[in-house]
Amino acid sequence: MRCLVVVVCVAVVVVSAVVTSAVPSTPDNLRPLINHQVWEVSGADGGGVVMGLAQSGVVDILGHTADSHTLRVAPTHATLVKAALRAAGLTHTITVHDLAAFLQKEEHLVHKRSTRAQVCTPDNCREPYADHYMKFDEMESYLRYIAKSPRTKVRSIGKSAEGRDIWLVHIKPIRGRAGKARVGEGKIKRKAMWIEGGIHAREWISSATAFHLIHNFLKQPSPTFDVYIVPMANPDGYVYTWTNDRLWRKNRGKTEGSCAGVDLNRNWDAHWGVGASGNPCSEVYMGSRAFSEPETRALKKEMESLNRNKKFDLVLSLHSYGQVILYPYGWTRTPAPDQPEMQRVGDIFAKAIQQKSGESYKAVNSAAGFYLASGATDDWAKEALGTRHVYTVELRDKGRYGFTLPADQIEPTAMEIWNALDAVLAVL
Ligand SMILES: [Zn+2]
Missing domain, CATH: 3.30.70.340 (Metallocarboxypeptidase-like)
Structure with a gap:
């Protein structure tokens, strides 16, 4: 601002200061x-x-x-x-x-924080936050911290479109006397499970829950399961929700149109193209071809490799919101192999949640009563990997807050899923 008359200029500054303090500016x-x-x-x-x-x-x-x-x-x-x-x-x-x-x-x-809010530094992050959501660099600080544990392997399985790491956490079954007696001696078969979180950027509770599951498995490893968790499958999209658009869903890949981003949960090669969009400006844009995106390619490659070595017994993809436990197929209403079994275990999942927190979740087939949608993690795991138990879990809530779930629900949500997993793993 250039001032020719000082008094006028001061008045302008005062007025603009009053306006600024009265109307809080909209966050970016x-x-x-x-x-x-x-x-x-x-x-x-x-x-x-x-x-x-x-x-x-x-x-x-x-x-x-x-x-x-x-x-x-x-x-x-x-x-x-x-x-x-x-x-x-x-x-x-x-x-x-x-x-x-x-x-x-x-x-x-x-963004509620208690007075004793945890603060992660790059060198010290012992626990995922319970009372506020973590930024991506804070998530990485936590992963760096747990990578020091002998029970855990943390490694990057690939880079996102913008070059961020997609991290995989592997928590081995319990070691020690009791564990050795049970695992690896033929008495109890060693099993494997895969959990993916954060593939849709705006569903913050998904990755927050995945981080809490990692933390709980570290404190209390499964006696039989190798646990593989990708807590943040779409880091670019997640960062973008913090900086540019809170309701961004896709990744940040370049497209052939003027709009950026591909819906990573429509980009898997599982009857790709059914019920998805070919328009890059759509929130459900499926990409230019199946596995066009580096994020889905990295997940696919890693899942195939692990599954070759030891077939997954369970694959979970964490999403929000709606409180439903969906099982394949989503691309067709024709029942998938093991449909009655997936319903049985899905009901156990829902019942365990109800008993823990009183929240009602419902186990249903993806395509039943809803639109058909293809190219999702769950259908691909069912068809390409042959996993028996596959679920997409839509976490809290039922719509009151939707994607902007208050931070005080992070821990209750994570704990109800943790307890439900305990019940589910016991029957697999
Ligand atoms: Zn989702």
Whole structure:
């Protein structure tokens, strides 16, 4: 600012200071959401109109049940979406008028820190945070710390599109006298499980839960299971949710269009292309070809290699939100091999959660009652690896907070999954 008259200039500075303090500025990662609305759409979408809008990049489906949808609608698309819904006989109510302002108001819940909040430094991070979400560099500090443990192997299985590491944590079955007596002497068969977290960037509770599972397995290793966990499968997207767009879902790969990012959970070679989008501006963009992205290629290569050596008994992909335990297939309504068995163990999973925390989760087939979607981790693990028990777990909540789950729910969510896993591993 150049000042010709000093008095005027001082007045301008004072006024702008008052305005600045009265209206808190929108954080950078909420700016793309200014004036975006949340619409609750009612009615069975038999014609697939909503999915059609999502595949065209016109709406973002935040959540859905068999006869309702929660949509994010940008102001530029509101008229078009309204007309399409009306033509399909669907009704809607607007529950949030400005998503940026709405999320800004709730930010204190998401970033809540107790007075004794843990702080990770690059050299010291003994535990994943229980009362706030970790940034990516803090996650790496924790991984660096646990890599020193003899029970654990931490290694990078590849790089993301922007060159960040995709870390794999391997926690071996318990060693020591009791463990040796049970494992490796033929009395109890050694088993293996794989857990993937954070493949969708905005689902912060997914990787937070994966980190807590790592921590619990370190304190209390399984007597029989080799545990392999990739707690952050989409580091670029996750960093982007902190810096640029809190509701970013995809990775940050370049596309052939003007929009960046591929939905990594539509990019696996499992009937790739069914129920996904070929439009790079869609939140469910499947990529230019199956395994076009370095993140999915790294996961695939590692899973294939481990599975060749010792077949996985269980594969879990952690997502949010909705509190459902989904099992394959998602690409077709034809039952997958072992469907009754997956339902049986899924019910055990849900019941154990209910007993621990009182939260209700439901085990259901992915495709039943929902849209078909292909190219996901779970269908690929079922078909390409032949894993018997495969689940996509949609963690808390049921929609009250959605992707911006308050930080005080990190520990309860992780603990209900930890206890449920205990029940599930006992019957595999
Ligand atoms: Zn997801």
